[in-house]
Amino acid sequence: MNQPVDVLIIGAGASGAAVAWSLAETKMHILCLDQGGWMKQAEYPSTGRDWEAKFYGEWSTSPNIRGRPEDYPINDDNSPIKVVNFNGVGGSTIMYTAHWPRLHPSDFKVKTLDGVADDWPIDYDALTPFFEENDRMMGVSGLSGDPKSPLTHPPMPPQPLGLSGPLIGKAMNKLGWHWWPSDTTVATTDYEGRARCINLGHCTPACAQGAKASTDITYWPHAIRAGVELKTHCRVREITTNEHGMASGVVYYDQDGVEQFQAAEVVIIACNGVGTPRLLLNSASGKFPNGLANSSGLVGKNLMFHPYAQIYGFVKEPTDSNRAPPTCLWSKEFYDTDISRGFVRGYGIQFGRGAGPVFEAVASEQKGILPWGKDHHRVFRKLNGHRLHVSAICEDLPEEHNRVTLDPVLKDSHGIPAPRIDYTISENSRKMMEHGLARGREILEAAGASDICTNSPIPWGGWHLLGTARMGTDPQRSVVNEWGRSHDVKNLFIVDGSVFVTSGGVNPTSTIQAIALYVADQMKQRLANLFD
Amino acid sequence: MIPESSEYKVPGADDAAIQGDILATLGRDTKMVSAALDHIARLAGKPLATLDDAKREAVVQEFRASGGAPAATLARVILQCYYRDDRVLRSLGLEPRAPFPKGHVLEDGDWSLLDPVKARPARLREAR
Numbered sequence: 001m002n003q004p005v006d007v008l009i010i011g012a013g014a015s016g017a018a019v020a021w022s023l024a025e026t027k028m029h030i031l032c033l034d035q036g037g038w039m040k041q042a043e044y045p046s047t048g049r050d051w052e053a054k055f056y057g058e059w060s061t062s063p064n065i066r067g068r069p070e071d072y073p074i075n076d077d078n079s080p081i082k083v084v085n086f087n088g089v090g091g092s093t094i095m096y097t098a099h100w101p102r103l104h105p106s107d108f109k110v111k112t113l114d115g116v117a118d119d120w121p122i123d124y125d126a127l128t129p130f131f132e133e134n135d136r137m138m139g140v141s142g143l144s145g146d147p148k149s150p151l152t153h154p155p156m157p158p159q160p161l162g163l164s165g166p167l168i169g170k171a172m173n174k175l176g177w178h179w180w181p182s183d184t185t186v187a188t189t190d191y192e193g194r195a196r197c198i199n200l201g202h203c204t205p206a207c208a209q210g211a212k213a214s215t216d217i218t219y220w221p222h223a224i225r226a227g228v229e230l231k232t233h234c235r236v237r238e239i240t241t242n243e244h245g246m247a248s249g250v251v252y253y254d255q256d257g258v259e260q261f262q263a264a265e266v267v268i269i270a271c272n273g274v275g276t277p278r279l280l281l282n283s284a285s286g287k288f289p290n291g292l293a294n295s296s297g298l299v300g301k302n303l304m305f306h307p308y309a310q311i312y313g314f315v316k317e318p319t320d321s322n323r324a325p326p327t328c329l330w331s332k333e334f335y336d337t338d339i340s341r342g343f344v345r346g347y348g349i350q351f352g353r354g355a356g357p358v359f360e361a362v363a364s365e366q367k368g369i370l371p372w373g374k375d376h377h378r379v380f381r382k383l384n385g386h387r388l389h390v391s392a393i394c395e396d397l398p399e400e401h402n403r404v405t406l407d408p409v410l411k412d413s414h415g416i417p418a419p420r421i422d423y424t425i426s427e428n429s430r431k432m433m434e435h436g437l438a439r440g441r442e443i444l445e446a447a448g449a450s451d452i453c454t455n456s457p458i459p460w461g462g463w464h465l466l467g468t469a470r471m472g473t474d475p476q477r478s479v480v481n482e483w484g485r486s487h488d489v490k491n492l493f494i495v496d497g498s499v500f501v502t503s504g505g506v507n508p509t510s511t512i513q514a515i516a517l518y519v520a521d522q523m524k525q526r527l528a529n530l531f532d
Numbered sequence: 533m534i535p536e537s538s539e540y541k542v543p544g545a546d547d548a549a550i551q552g553d554i555l556a557t558l559g560r561d562t563k564m565v566s567a568a569l570d571h572i573a574r575l576a577g578k579p580l581a582t583l584d585d586a587k588r589e590a591v592v593q594e595f596r597a598s599g600g601a602p603a604a605t606l607a608r609v610i611l612q613c614y615y616r617d618d619r620v621l622r623s624l625g626l627e628p629r630a631p632f633p634k635g636h637v638l639e640d641g642d643w644s645l646l647d648p649v650k651a652r653p654a655r656l657r658e659a660r
Contacts, residue, residue: 046631050557053612057560105659113659124659147654161641169645178649198635208632323636336657357624361611366604372533372592377540384624 005031005229008250008264010236010279012036013091014509015496015516016270017215017223018134022520024226026527031262032228033252035235036070036088039216044208046200052322052358059205061095062460063087070233072412072419074274076462079423081305083274083462089232090216092272093185093509096463097204098212099327099350100140100183101506102131102150102514106336110397110502114337114344117397120501121473121482122518124150130517134510135183137222138213139191142183148332149180156188159197159328162320164353164388168329171446177333182350183510185213186325192218201322201356212325234260237416238283239267239292239492246531247292247492253414266523266530268493270516273303273465276498277404278419280469293469293486293494298479300405302398302467304503307425308458309392309433311440312352313449314383321385322356334392334439335505343431345395347505349440352389360384367453383451390443391458392436394429395505398467425457433457464508469498483526484519490531495519533592533607534614542623545614553613561609568602571595 006028009016013034020032041047045054056065061084063071070087086095105124110117135154142154158181161169165181172179186203187194197211210217224230233255240261242248249263269276277300283292291299331349338346355363364370364383371379407420425433433456444452455461472478475487480499486492495516497508504511523530536544543550558565572580575591575598583591596603614620618628627634 044632047633048630049616049628050612051630052616053557056608056612104657106657109659113657145650147649147652148656150656160638161643161645162638163641165641166645169642173645173648178652180646180649198633199638200631200635202631209635320638322631324638357615357621357626358612361615362608365607365611372596373589374535376534377537377542381540381624 004263005029007266009268011270012089017219018513018516019520021219021223030228033234037232044206046202046208075407075420079421081462090214093214098185099507103504103511107504127514130514134513141188143181146180164319174446179331187211272496273498277468301400301403303402304396304466306464308461309436309456312389313444313452314386320353347392347394350391354387390440394432466497466500471499483522564602564605568606
């Protein structure tokens with residue numbers, strides 16, 4: 001029999017770690033359950049000669065390809081963009097590019113400014129102190145003073161420009177367009193027990209050096225020292241409720257596969273935009289027949305991905321290839337709405353430095369620009385170490401038909417119904433992607449690139465899982481209120497990307513964690529009347 | 533697919549060590565690779581190596597065009613082993629080693645390139 005806890009957090013990733021750390025100062029009994037385990041840096045891909053090959057198998061970004069015991073399958077056949085994530089302590093911060101922009105202040109007022117979607121019930125200013133706190137906790141490198149981004153104060157200097165950065169910078173200057181060194185969670189100096197980046201290059205599938213921030217090495221050690229309990233290999237099946245319609249705890253399978261019940265006074269979900277609606281829908285009961293916290297009918301709806309329009313080419317000069325973190329620069333030149341472009345809202349641009357030899361060979365062979373036969377070697381030497389990427393991260397607007405539901409057939413290894421994704425790219429997003437490709441081509445041509453290819457959308461580009469339990473003040477139009485509490489279940493909170501109202505045109509993890517810290521702060525301020 | 537080259541001083545993908553690496557590390561790709569090899573055999577009608585150059589080239593082109601995921605998997609499996617072979621990496625000017633723990637040294641770059649961007653006025657859309 002498990003002892004009841006005050007706060008139960010489901011998920012130990014970006015947001016679960018942040019909310020756990022923040023609430024620890026309350027001295028409540030806090031327990032976090034995660035379906036995965038602790039990661040071992042010594043086993044990360046960049047420690048072996050087969051470091052690139054692992055990206056196509058056990059370290060794939062797709063849980064369906066990766067198929068680790070900690071993963072659950074996702075039916076994304078009916079989506080041109082496939083879901084990518086990671087399951088384990090640290091969640092998808094284990095496997096991400098560490099690109100660290102924030103949503104812009106204007107992103108919280110989309111309806112007011114552009115007449116589409118909805119405004120958020122909170123604004124950028126409400127999150128500012130939590131952005132700053134999160135940047136310190138995660139350890140951010142960058143250059144303050146970007147004229148087209150919110151003001152940040154990265155505690156570490158930016159990554160070196162390397163060989164690729166100046167090529168991109170010169171091209172952007174030629175066009176007169178904005179560019180700036182990215183804020184990233186790659187430590188460029190020794191920081192809080194983390195060793196500085198030594199340019200392993202293969203950052204996305206986990207950093208063996210520990211220079212890239214993931215919450216297993218940032219928030220969790222602090223949270224555990226402060227008394228938070230973390231149980232691994234525990235997969236939650238459903239949230240239970242009592243006769244008063246309050247959450248009473250969760251049913252989960254422990255590491256031996258034994259069904260357990262954990263009682264809790266407060267339940268916080270931190271499973272992100274696919275895992276969270278899956279859990280809520282799997283928690284249907286007689287009192288909540290359409291899923292928990294779903295009186296609005298919006299649980300799982302309004303899924304936003306950020307379609308990536310990627311274009312790349314090959315320059316004569318050498319680029320950084322796999323000698324550096326993959327991203328180092330961004331542009332906000334096309335971030336804001338300009339109706340003359342034929343679409344509303346906009347996109348950020350993320351520049352890529354290059355790729356390793358295996359990735360280059362596989363990708364170029366698939367694109368048909370690397371031949372088989374006697375010309376293979378000559379062409380490969382022209383491509384390898386000469387690649388530059390430009391990716392437009394397009395703001396996806398919420399549409400109810402883009403959704404997460406429960407698959408009627410597919411189940412995970414514990415027999416829990418798996419999520420199904422139904423998603424189409426909107427006309428607005430398509431126009432934005434076309435615009436991004438056209439501008440990307442101009443950038444690459446200004447850099448002198450040839451053999452230009454596109455991936456639009458990047459098929460395995462569903463990194464950003466947003467909007468499926470949106471926040472708002474109207475219980476009929478939102479799932480949680482303006483401080484993350486379910487409208488329907490007064491002791492149930494959601495702190496992950498599913499609460500996003502709109503998606504902005506940037507990587508969302510910084511904003512997700514700022515929201516988690518903000519919700520934790522709101523809870524701490526309201527402890528005496530949290531359930532009123 | 534990838535022939536030996538004296539010009540670049542690299543083995544072909546049919547080199548024994550590379551073939552050994554492929555076989556030793558097929559793992560989860562075994563089924564797809566088997567399907568790809570079956571497809572090649574069907575297209576060739578007899579052992580591929582026994583065809584003359586023109587016919588072999590035609591079969592290979594048809595295989596890549598019609599082979600779908602199994603063909604892509606076979607190509608990837610060959611490439612991921614070929615481009616980690618010591619001889620091939622040295623030919624490319626790369627050290628045959630894991631990235632960790634040595635890492636790489638990255639040039640700082642010319643930060644004066646950012647001066648024109650800094651010179652422009654700050655322009656962040658207002659949220660009201």
